[in-house]
Amino acid sequence: MPGFCTAIIGATGAVGAELIRIIQEREFPVSDLRLFASERSQGKLLEFRGGKHAARALSASELKGVEVVFISAGGAVSKEYAPVLAQQGALVVDNSSAFRGDQSVPLVIPEINGHEVVGRRGIVANPNCSTIQLVLAVEPVHRIWGLERLVVATYQSVSGTGGRAMQELRAQSMAYLEGRPLEKSVYPVEIGFNLFPHIGEFGEDGLHVEERKIVQETRRFLRDESLSVTVTAVRVPVFRSHSEAVVVTTRKKTSAREVADALRSLPGICLMEGPDAHSYATPAFAEGRDEVFVGRVRDTHPEGHGISMWVVADNLRKGAALNAVQIAEHAMGLV
Amino acid sequence: MPGFCTAIIGATGAVGAELIRIIQEREFPVSDLRLFASERSQGKLLEFRGGKHAARALSASELKGVEVVFISAGGAVSKEYAPVLAQQGALVVDNSSAFRGDQSVPLVIPEINGHEVVGRRGIVANPNCSTIQLVLAVEPVHRIWGLERLVVATYQSVSGTGGRAMQELRAQSMAYLEGRPLEKSVYPVEIGFNLFPHIGEFGEDGLHVEERKIVQETRRFLRDESLSVTVTAVRVPVFRSHSEAVVVTTRKKTSAREVADALRSLPGICLMEGPDAHSYATPAFAEGRDEVFVGRVRDTHPEGHGISMWVVADNLRKGAALNAVQIAEHAMGLV
Numbered sequence: 001m002p003g004f005c006t007a008i009i010g011a012t013g014a015v016g017a018e019l020i021r022i023i024q025e026r027e028f029p030v031s032d033l034r035l036f037a038s039e040r041s042q043g044k045l046l047e048f049r050g051g052k053h054a055a056r057a058l059s060a061s062e063l064k065g066v067e068v069v070f071i072s073a074g075g076a077v078s079k080e081y082a083p084v085l086a087q088q089g090a091l092v093v094d095n096s097s098a099f100r101g102d103q104s105v106p107l108v109i110p111e112i113n114g115h116e117v118v119g120r121r122g123i124v125a126n127p128n129c130s131t132i133q134l135v136l137a138v139e140p141v142h143r144i145w146g147l148e149r150l151v152v153a154t155y156q157s158v159s160g161t162g163g164r165a166m167q168e169l170r171a172q173s174m175a176y177l178e179g180r181p182l183e184k185s186v187y188p189v190e191i192g193f194n195l196f197p198h199i200g201e202f203g204e205d206g207l208h209v210e211e212r213k214i215v216q217e218t219r220r221f222l223r224d225e226s227l228s229v230t231v232t233a234v235r236v237p238v239f240r241s242h243s244e245a246v247v248v249t250t251r252k253k254t255s256a257r258e259v260a261d262a263l264r265s266l267p268g269i270c271l272m273e274g275p276d277a278h279s280y281a282t283p284a285f286a287e288g289r290d291e292v293f294v295g296r297v298r299d300t301h302p303e304g305h306g307i308s309m310w311v312v313a314d315n316l317r318k319g320a321a322l323n324a325v326q327i328a329e330h331a332m333g334l335v
Numbered sequence: 336m337p338g339f340c341t342a343i344i345g346a347t348g349a350v351g352a353e354l355i356r357i358i359q360e361r362e363f364p365v366s367d368l369r370l371f372a373s374e375r376s377q378g379k380l381l382e383f384r385g386g387k388h389a390a391r392a393l394s395a396s397e398l399k400g401v402e403v404v405f406i407s408a409g410g411a412v413s414k415e416y417a418p419v420l421a422q423q424g425a426l427v428v429d430n431s432s433a434f435r436g437d438q439s440v441p442l443v444i445p446e447i448n449g450h451e452v453v454g455r456r457g458i459v460a461n462p463n464c465s466t467i468q469l470v471l472a473v474e475p476v477h478r479i480w481g482l483e484r485l486v487v488a489t490y491q492s493v494s495g496t497g498g499r500a501m502q503e504l505r506a507q508s509m510a511y512l513e514g515r516p517l518e519k520s521v522y523p524v525e526i527g528f529n530l531f532p533h534i535g536e537f538g539e540d541g542l543h544v545e546e547r548k549i550v551q552e553t554r555r556f557l558r559d560e561s562l563s564v565t566v567t568a569v570r571v572p573v574f575r576s577h578s579e580a581v582v583v584t585t586r587k588k589t590s591a592r593e594v595a596d597a598l599r600s601l602p603g604i605c606l607m608e609g610p611d612a613h614s615y616a617t618p619a620f621a622e623g624r625d626e627v628f629v630g631r632v633r634d635t636h637p638e639g640h641g642i643s644m645w646v647v648a649d650n651l652r653k654g655a656a657l658n659a660v661q662i663a664e665h666a667m668g669l670v
Binding site for chain 1: 488509526528529532542564567571617631634636638645647
């Protein structure tokens, strides 16, 4: 089959599995697929286009000749391999936060700035999952009316942490329902029927890593380094999809109706309109879907300048694997 | 035993059970306890001070001679019985929203305005669960620095809906873990490993009932009918305790350090300070405790005027039964 020699580093993880699925669904042209995993998962058989591929050990020699690489194996792996791969002329779509702050590396949500990477090779950074859905919803508002302030509270599923966290939620939930004690290994406190505002280490400013990522990446996308962004990022006992309660204050006067009109036909966004339960998406509703669902668009204070909305997306798809494959489509001239 | 002839209407519900527990724990002086339940639960035996009491059918004649009544059986029951009981000279602590908007009925959080009901008889309204913990945390900030704006996102447990909702979360979670379909009866969408911004019916302003309650009751407590309050209230798959991500903008200049100093010694509040997981409470941590836990007090925008915090409390205790018993203690001259 004609196409690109393609590699997935971190192929057996939650995002890796979704990358394999999306590459097939979207018929991304792959001539040869090389799947890499950490020691623990080597040899595991993964299905791709009807064939079985064994996950293998990562090494520079195994990556020779690769043209498109998706890395989703943590910052350390990205820092080691992404520059080498870029050097050999590959497109490297990196899902870690290792290069997101590097101004020479494009940070891309294709619906917003996909044009920046058409024909590009080297490293391109895939944004943080929570940032992608937030920025897709508020960038149009910023572009038209100007954002003065952004206040966000997130409801983030455990798949953002990975497969082991999904297993921990499952095991703790079952233990709780059966009246057994909850055993912790991945998270600092119990996640089974519980939640906590703690995603990564806390800094001296009182923000934890996830909150700092959202602030920094959102400012970069909106090209306003001093934009007022207040975030509380919270892990909730949900397996998949992230939700966000978003409140924006605009510089120019607007209304919920105008904002809804602006969002309704944009690519990548599905506006939820209708009575009651049709006015919003839930994590279960968004699971497995490609769109960012924007619902409950409503007026709030200050009058004419305050808009509140409810934003939900599948964190493994648009929040990670789908966005990465879309970046590759733009870079390789497929759109 | 000397004390007051006391009744609980809605004694078999989630809040009713907690009322019975708290009356015992706090040694509220009860001479005679009459427990009332809806038809479904009549005859059910409830334990109180070592004895068994059968829940009985509610009627005006059964309420004769009652001096203190806690009603937690929905707005319709409150509307029918509260005025009758007030007429006969009883103290009626009403947990429904039926009288919360009535300016002639005190709306009370004892730590804040308990003095308004000392010696009082007739109806006193117990605020909405989410409002109590929110107001306890932000009223001191309002009193000292003046609130200009309040933005809140809630994470509310299913016990706020009641026992049937707790059963639904349990059943749906088990079904999910066992790979069976989820059956709905209480909520409009699945709550098992899911969440939704929908608590009560939606109005034309785009707010649902719970959000409107929080806005209206908070304004009443802070004595500012035009205060800018933006709320997104969300039901989450947690059995007990509500959490809130709160962002305030103050009129006068302040800082996280000053706010923490102001909150640290206040009755009813436990300030969470410390590294990492000690800086916040979780629903599981707050369960069964009396305090409102205020954590992650941190500076945000606008500089010197923006404070963010994480507020957690047991919705059945301080959010309902405990606050109600504290109201009765004030009214009956016990504090």
